[in-house]
Amino acid sequence: MLVDGDEPAGGRWSFDSDNRQPPPKGVDRLDVPPPPMPREDEIDAEVRADLDRWEREGIRFVGRDGPRRFPVITREAQARLRHFLKHRLPRFGPYEDAMLAGDPWLAHSLLSSSFNLGLLDPMAAVRGAEQAYRRHGAPLPSVEGFIRQILGWRDFVWHLDWYFEPGYQRRRLLGVPVPQPGADPGQRPDGPHHGPARPARRHRRGTRPGGKALRQPTVTSVSRPRARRRPAGGRVAARNAGRTPGR
Template identity: 80%
Template sequence: MSRRWLFADQLGPHFLDDRRQPVLLIESKAVFRRRVHHRQKAHLILSALRHRAAELGDQARFLRTETYAEALRKVREPLEVRHPTSRRALEFVRRRDGVTVLPPRGYLTSLEDFADWADDRRGALRMEAFYRFARVHHGVLMQGDEPVGGRWSLDTENRQPPPKQADRLDVPAPPMPKEDDIDAEVRADLDRWEREGIRFVGRDGPRRFPATAKEAKSRLRHFLRHRLAMFGPYEDAMLAGDPWMAHSLLSSSFNLGLLDPMEAIRGAEQAYRKQGAPLPSVEGFVRQILGWRDFVWHLYWYFDAGWQRSNALAARRSVPRWWTELDADAVDARCLSDVLADVRDHGWVHHIPRLMVLGNYALQRGWRPTELGAFFHTSFVDGYEWVMTANVVGMSQYADLGRMTTKPYVSGGVYINRMSDYCGGCRYDPKKRLGEDACPFTAGYWAFLARNRDRIPGNARMARAMKQMERLSDLDAVVAQEKQRGNDPP
């Protein structure tokens, strides 16, 4: 029996076909030398890897080395490995003698089935169409040949702003892991690595995300029982005092391979069919996993490698240091300051702060998409290259002019005001685009449209905004104002 090499994002029991199969685990220090990672992300990865080694005991050979190549020189037996999650890693394992690459696991639709679906499409690929295909293909939330409830997407019912006068959602808090001796060892090693010159950003723990399959399954069960019902209506809402809202906090568990996505999907489906969980919440959760997560995974492999370097809006500014260092205290704009602080303190925010605060601000300023993708990759506990290529380069920054989205995800401060409680305590006015108290998002929105009016393709969803921009009497002054603001923190 060949030894199964498990990467640090392939740690769940579903990555082994035979529970008795010998395993190879490698901890590479060079990964953290190459790029500056969030301290809590480094802790989570190392904790998960070491916990898996402890679970497997003598079944696993666990090597801690500077590089993967150094570790593999110590292994003489044949190895097999599941398809890695980055092109660089895939090329690396394919170059090794004696290593067999198996099909990927941890995703629902196979590479071949996605390619067949995508090859049959004409024009740009869209998640909504793929999601329908996947629902039918995998028999999820179906009633015969039709979707349960008669509609494929209930997204329109899941866009409520946060409850007024509420500091937090009225929902049980997510269960947090209890650190153990392995976490203490990881923390001591990271402290030592920092003294040796390896640098991290963000603040240290406590560890807030699962490092074992047992912890991930416990969080999933709690979410399905206590938080799922509130997830749907408020999945796009933001509250300054509630970074978790009703989200599952399972993205890092899926991306570390601790949790089988189908287990979560079937659990949500059962919560609807047997426990009466609201269908909009269940469908919204399923869509995030079966639809969006699988979709961005497959686009990473289906599109050519050059897609990652797309920059069709000619964004030339470098991402500033105050941003990459998570210097939230340098920022006056309340929404941006609070979201950067959450990334600094937790290594995580949910999808709307990522898209409509961080991504929106970066898009308006014209920051290089590849630099921004690297920031999300290294600063978020669930960040990986395959995730961030689509989510940042393709969706958030519209750098490919719509290969996967219908329009830029850009908005002024009015959207943030509607979907959060940030604007009430901010020095900037979301209704103003010009002047000292002009909201940087509102002003940035119009400056972005003016700068890219000849680059953004004609689009029915953007036509109204473009016409409104052309009628602004103060547009030139707004553009000049934003140019003067430059990359300084707002």
């Protein structure tokens, strides 16, 4: 991947130093086309009715209801991947670690939930990014950064988890005694971006104001699609997962 013969493409194994730029000064949003949003259908209406009913019955949700923002079928996920590779990938690298209070997406792909639901094979995104560089001249730092996020972090950590289980999640090789924080019921999910970030806020920042979630978003990933087209729990589970925050 991104290798020419025995040497890395561009002569470097990592372009991480090129991908740490702050957001442009004086702007509220990054100048990139917005990601395509799914069109809701009768299943979304059915799920929303169920969520509203459960809320009336006393179930508390995280976040606020709104239009579905994440794919729940393969066609939607593939359309988002194609749009990202063509329009957003070139700006992804420089600002992959940047944040803007008025721009929740910047140039990110918004494909994490599609990988986790089994709608996209991660290697399809990786191969597509490499072809965007080789055939269409996408900037190599952006391409390398995107591929590293998937192969070097998502899948690598996922395989570590499976290889070293059981007990891997409880190993503290660095001797850090601080446990992972749980949800903070008293914290507003639509709170501000700026200011010192509490750990719980980092876990919940994607929930504002994008929709209710029956569970907190996680950072684990699925290396190969194993989920069915509609996960266990039926249409409610599939459509609600589509509105769960993801990067």
